[in-house]
Amino acid sequence: MESSSVVGALLANKWTALVLGTLSRRPHRFGELRRAVGGISQKMLPQNLRALERDGLVTRTVFPTTPPTVEYALTERGSSASTLLMAVSEWSVANFDGILESRKGYDSRVMEPVG
Template sequence: MDTIADLRQFGGADVYLRSCPSRGVLDVIGSKWTVLIVPALIDRPLRFGELRRRLDGITQKSLTQALRQLERDGFVNRTQFPTIPPRVDYALTPLGRRAADLLSSIRDWAQDNLVEVLTARAAYDTRPAEPPFPPPGHAEAP
């Protein structure tokens, strides 16, 4: 499939072009933590600590960075309440809700197909090593 040199003149984007800003959006959506954070917020806003407990293995730094990026990109709203101790909630925006539907599907697919992927990995990892390309003694055509 060919890409058009510049779709901005037509009001669109082409992610296959290296200069297209939509690649930055894909970077955010494709992040391991985005795929987990956004769907975790579907049912209700969560506090930082609740999110951290829900996302087993995420560091405080990684969660902070991911939430800042998601807020910057309009996926998440951060609401700080004037209480002691301070309370901060994270909730999905309408844009975040649309992304959550997509990311939930990806998460479900990963869980539903885990056995098949692990089986394929094991088969790949146990197959004999392939000879280097081109095979030794093979002369390349001029």
Template sequence: MDTRFPDLRQYGGAEAFLRACKPNTVLEMFTGKWNGLVMGALLDGPRRFNELRRMLDGITQKMLSQTLRTLERDGLASRTVYPTIPPRVDYELTDLGRSAIGVLQAIGAWAGEHADEVIAAREAYDTKAQEPVRSV
């Protein structure tokens, strides 16, 4: 067993709720705003950096660079540099990255189906939060 991720279930702790739980460290890649969008943009095949930047409305050059580096580090995307002048660099999903697309599509489908409900709940919460506190 990996000593960085001790199994605390024997002490009554649910491993899934532990900060160092292996699956939780991997789930972090789905919680960033741009990771899933960049992966979706790479779904149809290799793309160049500026092509991705044009596709992803609102992403900065710095954020796209960071996201691509993270996806490459996690084994979800690969970077290929071609020896041309200027150098050509393509990014594409790896087999591991393509295997995660179903999860991202399910999250996207759920978000599309429930967006109105979530937005209404936010608005109701914000309205209630602006009301003065009443003593009980």
């Protein structure tokens, strides 16, 4: 598999974007991260966190408390990925109306009868 497809698939995952965006503000414990990332299931959050940790975007720190406290934070790589995702998000918001207008114009031209 090509390296750009692997990284592209990782960053295109909606949960990745939401988790990185949430952690960009500050480290979170598992429960507060789950509450902050609305809609993610009890199964999907740990899967995504493991994948992000495996790829070096997130660190997992276990504190010796009873019960153990686990905190997730961005690595330097995770922080740079979060910055890129925020830029894409800002571009999307800034260009949303224009894209809708372009689609309307295109669709009206395609729907016109030929001849």
